[in-house]
Amino acid sequence: MTAGSALSEALLLGAIVLPWAAAAALAAPGLRSRLMTLAPFAGLPALAAALVAASGTTVSVPWLLKHVILLLDDTGRVFLGFSSILYMAAAWYARSYLRDDPVKVRFFVMLLLAMAGNIGLIVAGDVATFFTSFAVMGLASAGLVSHRIDDETRRASRVYLSLTMIGEVVILTGLSFLVVGYGTTEIAALHRAAPDDLAVLLVLVGFGIKAGALTLHFWLPLAHPAAPIPASAVLSGTMIKAGLLGWIRFLPLGEAAMPTLGAVFMTAGLAAAILGALAGVVQRNPKTVLAYSSVCQMGIIMTGLGVGAVRPDAWPTILATVLVYTAHHALAKGALFLGIGPAAGARTRIETATVRIGMLIPALALAGAPLTSGALAKTALKSNLALLPEGWAWAVGLLLPIGAVGTTALMIRMLTLVWPPHDDAEDHPTAGLWAPWLSLVAAVVVGVWLLPGSLEWLRLKLTPAKIWLAVWPLLAGAALAAAGSRIRTRWSADPSRWVPPGDIGVLVGRLVTRLVGADRPAAPAPDGHEYCDDVTAGRSRTPGFRERFGRGLDAVEGALGRWPVVGLALLTVLAALFVSLV
């Protein structure tokens, strides 16, 4: 083993071990304040691994879990790069953002565990490591979302936790089908030539929840405003990308042509890009607007996967474009979220100007303005259209710019909401938030240009015709946003009433509540039994479905305590089992 490969392996291992160790060490009261100060550095080995570790570096630990394999490939390298940057920025930001929070230790434990899980799933070479990391990240992120305990946050975190658990169960079932079907737990060896439709469906839906794919996206606009700012940044910047990575790793992309899967991806993606923008422009909380923007952006990325599902032969090229777009979105979205804190508290002229410029840069990047990372990423993604069959190429080529228009409108909406100065700026101290935020803005400016081949994209880009192609959605988006604001002022309506944050999820939730009364908490029953609906206990006193259902079953079980019934029960079991035989 050479020194270089030893270094690569050490970095890969350290990338996972360090956040775990830091989270565990926070249990020691004496170390806490120092550890929280040092928390950002927990992401350093991961960043170093992304920058210098050799591709194909493998670490194998046979005695851990079901033979842990860590593996750094090119996809993982890109994910590792932007994820580690975002986690480091978020931890750095959290130090000041939560300075006076009595339970900030818990926040840091959760953030470090989420980091450990997120990095673990990126470099996982076997299914068990991947899923374990994924689950750890999911639970820890639920802890981040639930950080505050007001009613709104509790509702949001309940939705988030439910969807996270459902997603994980679906994914585990899907992965089990893959593992049993192919008889291996090594991800690279899951030769995916003859995909099992059920497994594909489970993987698609399970990771779709995490990725915020349309119809499974509604947790995003609820969870993002609920979570503290640094948590929202990593949630939108990297955690939803774990869903994307799951698709890349476990769908038969590049192995077999799957026209149906491609159609699903492209339809859901385009619909998300357009509907997400429409739902987002009417929101009043900047974090909700940014959440809907993430739904749109993930939709755009999904169209790229759709092309890959149709054209397995061109998958490596397509994957590269998807990765560029993902990295661009991660950094820009993270920078926008972190900017909300300084924007709310900017007072002096210099601060105000810094906030304006610092928010404008990632916003323009997301909208795809020329010379930004967004322009590069969009050009890259659009180059895939040539690979599509005629009809799809036309449809996607038509609808993607509409998505860009929508994104521009979203960004303008977001900027008008955060644009300083604010009247209550004094209440939001911003000390210590500037440096991590501006570092991330700087990463947005330079980051994507560091990827190989990016300068070539730039040369292609700078013709008047191409510049016009990038600029007209901006102008159209601005016009749309202006029209939206006129509607608001003229009719003084609150359009967010038409589309509540969480859209279909909220509607479905209301329906479920009406059907089963799930939100109704417990009243003590006359027989001394009590029922509790854990999260919303203590609001209304009407018996809900759960309580009535629980009482009904109690009556049945009460009967099970009587002698004759015991005998009868035994006989019933016997009879039922025997009948089932004949």
Next chain:
Amino acid sequence: MSSSAFVLLGILLSSFATGCAIFFLREGSHRLRTGLNLAGATVKILFVVALLRGVYQGVVYQISFTVAPGVTLALGADANSVFFVTLSSVLWFWTTLYAVGYLEGSPRRSRFFGFFSLCVTATVGIALAANLVTFLVFYELLTISTFPLVVHRGTRKALRAGRVYLAYTVGGGTVLLLAVAWLQSIAGPVAFTERGALGAVVDTHPVQLKILFFLFVAGLGVKSALVPLHGWLPRAMVAPAPVSALLHAVAVVKAGAFGIVRLVYDVYGVETAQQLGVLRPLAILAGVTIVYGSVRALVQDDLKKRLAYSTVSQVSYITLGAAVFGPLATLGGIVHLVHQGIMKITLFFAAGNYAETLGIHRVSEMDGVGRRMPWTTIAFTIGALGMIGVPPLAGFVSKLYIKQGAIAAGEAWVTLVLAVSSLLNAAYFLPILYRAWFLPPPEAWPAERETGRFETHWMLLLPPLFTALMVVLAGVFAESGLSPLAWARIIAGREYGP
């Protein structure tokens, strides 16, 4: 006496003798009683270690004596019994330590610890029984020795729970006796044999064997709490916390589940059972129990009651694993014997700590308890996450193997049962964790006690921390040679033909 008999009898007598001696101690001789208890538990573990070493080196352990013609009591140690006996003796040690701390200063401790020891004697007897008759004898002994523990508090509620417990278990025992007698009349004395003990009878009496299988399941299903025979279990939670820990994780429920494992693998033989077509109905029964128990757990506010329904659900994973044909599912089911034991005992220990230290009995009183008792709550969290099946904890390993076994066996519906059950587990455990860690604590706890240096008495704190650590290790190092999974793999390997 041969060394093999010495070890087997040593395992039995280490707790039997302790129990008998303790009955005669005066109530006040606290130190002597504690010393005897812990000495008995330690000696038992030493004997078990000797047994493990012996079995590993290929020593055959067997003693038997004939009571009447055709009725032979026999003890032995095959892979299955070693597995169960290790579990029960290790957990007995920790439960004893816990019980000493828990009952400090309460009345009638000699009676309690006497029966406590007898209960464990019966359990290891069940584990070591080498034939059906011996199994039956210890199975009934277990019923008798647990009853005084269930009614220990002597309240009306406890007495009523005790009556219900007797009604169920005596009923089940009678059915089991009938089944054993009937089977012996067809097949002669039945000794537990890997891959089945019935031989030629399978071809001559298929119908009777099918009927008998379900007689056995009905008899064993009472203790293993298969729906609708589970009614006694949630009532029995009025017993003190160490008894609940014993009932749910070590002795009674486990004995029932172990009986079903014996029935499927070592009486019928899993291949024979599959041929007879009796496995699928058993799997369906287990599936119904798993979902039903979880649904019931969802609405319980009483913490121990919620845990009790959770046991109803979780123990049936063992039955489910046994009822799905194929080595992977067998592996998952058998390893869950141990995994469920260490997870559930952790939860009951923690629940006992909340009750004993702060007077908390209800889920709705648990707001912010994580800040007052962080270590107990960490143990509870590990147990609860393990039950949900969060990797890399023990529960994940067993569920994963059952799931993969079901897929391999073409029983995809089982994955649906497991998925629904995991979600329901999450729905009744995660809100508890949310309360404990995220909500602010109340001004005052219901009945707080002075505890000294630690968050609670050290004898109450150490056992849950140890078992929680086991939950983590059994999951993280599942593939190592010393894990429960490795031993379960040996068992599963022997139950299927080449």
